[in-house]
Amino acid sequence: MSQAFHCGFVAIVGRPNVGKSTLANTLIGSKISIVSRKAQTTRHRIHGVLTREHEQFVFVDTPGFQTRHGGAMNRMMNRVVTQALADVDVVLHVVEAGKWSAGDAQLLPLLPKGDKTLLVVNKVDALKDKNAMFAYVSKIMALHPYAAVVPVSALRGVQLENLLGEVAKRLPEGEAMFDTEALTDRSVRFIAAELVREKIFRLVGDELPYGCTVVIEQWEENDKGVRIAACIVVERETHKPILLGTGGAHMKRIASEARQDMEKLLDKSVFLDVYIKVRKGWSDREGALRELGYE
Numbered sequence: 001m002s003q004a005f006h007c008g009f010v011a012i013v014g015r016p017n018v019g020k021s022t023l024a025n026t027l028i029g030s031k032i033s034i035v036s037r038k039a040q041t042t043r044h045r046i047h048g049v050l051t052r053e054h055e056q057f058v059f060v061d062t063p064g065f066q067t068r069h070g071g072a073m074n075r076m077m078n079r080v081v082t083q084a085l086a087d088v089d090v091v092l093h094v095v096e097a098g099k100w101s102a103g104d105a106q107l108l109p110l111l112p113k114g115d116k117t118l119l120v121v122n123k124v125d126a127l128k129d130k131n132a133m134f135a136y137v138s139k140i141m142a143l144h145p146y147a148a149v150v151p152v153s154a155l156r157g158v159q160l161e162n163l164l165g166e167v168a169k170r171l172p173e174g175e176a177m178f179d180t181e182a183l184t185d186r187s188v189r190f191i192a193a194e195l196v197r198e199k200i201f202r203l204v205g206d207e208l209p210y211g212c213t214v215v216i217e218q219w220e221e222n223d224k225g226v227r228i229a230a231c232i233v234v235e236r237e238t239h240k241p242i243l244l245g246t247g248g249a250h251m252k253r254i255a256s257e258a259r260q261d262m263e264k265l266l267d268k269s270v271f272l273d274v275y276i277k278v279r280k281g282w283s284d285r286e287g288a289l290r291e292l293g294y295e
């Protein structure tokens with residue numbers, strides 16, 4: 001008798017920097033979401049799809065749980081987290097081996113109880129004292145009724161088969177929801193915008209206050225390649241010189257590095273034009289956020 005097919009949604013949650021994007025990317029097997037050393041670089045919900053012989057995993061990569069920023073952006077982001085958890089079949093709560101902080105604890109009240117939440121202890125490769133693992137895990141297991149615990153290294157691909165096995169057990173029976181070829185339900189335009197945003201974060205993230213997004217305003221493909229215009233939207237006039245850098249050096253670097261990544265992603269020549277627009281108070285106006293594609 002043939003084995004039944006299972007398909008369901010899997011949310012990956014955790015405080016910033018625990019490795020959620022890395023885990024999603026490694027599981028799905030392609031770079032769909034940006035990875036950066038800086039905290040809170042993933043602001044969007046991203047669906048990545050992994051299809052195997054007997055199951056399809058639809059991953060929801062939720063943004064870092066926000067506590068530091070006030071305003072509409074924060075409320076919206078927390079809503080995204082709560083909603084993601086209510087809608088999914090399995091929740092992976094990712095923590096960092098040996099490092100438990102207030103940020104991890106803050107997420108606990110949002111986690112569903114019962115059989116659908118798994119504790120994923122990431123970065124086991126970086127753990128110096130392996131013997132401390134048992135005490136660390138016991139402490140966390142006492143705080144929430146997790147269904148299971150799986151230590152992994154997302155970066156090195158350790159124990160991921162085991163993790164997928166635990167998830168698969170909890171997916172409902174049903175047909176595949178996405179084409180097997182699908183990597184993401186976000187368009188390549190979205191990923192292109194993320195690439196520009198990643199470069200901004202890496203280069204001037206420390207100086208640029210929270211409030212910058214990237215909108216792809218033009219996308220024209222022809223036999224020579226693709227012409228892309230990316231608009232960086234900032235909150236204030238004063239943010240412009242930060243982005244530009246001396247003699248426009250920052251912008252040149254952002255555009256050049258983003259273009260190289262886009263060429264790798266699209267496997268064709270990219271002509272990239274990047275410019276800046278000022279829109280006051282965008283991060284605190286839900287309407288403006290929606291308009292820019294945040295909801």
Ligand SMILES: Nc1nc2c(ncn2[C@@H]2O[C@H](COP(=O)(O)OP(=O)(O)OP(=O)(O)O)[C@@H](O)[C@H]2O)c(=O)[nH]1
Binds near residue numbers: 020152
């Ligand atoms: N040593 C080690 N480092 C890891 C592992 N997984 C992720 N990292 C690193 O941890 C950092 C943060 O990883 P991300 O995947 O961006 O973390 P995130 O949880 O998605 O972060 P936010 O987007 O800020 O919420 C990066 O420098 C990763 O390379 C791992 O298994 N081992």
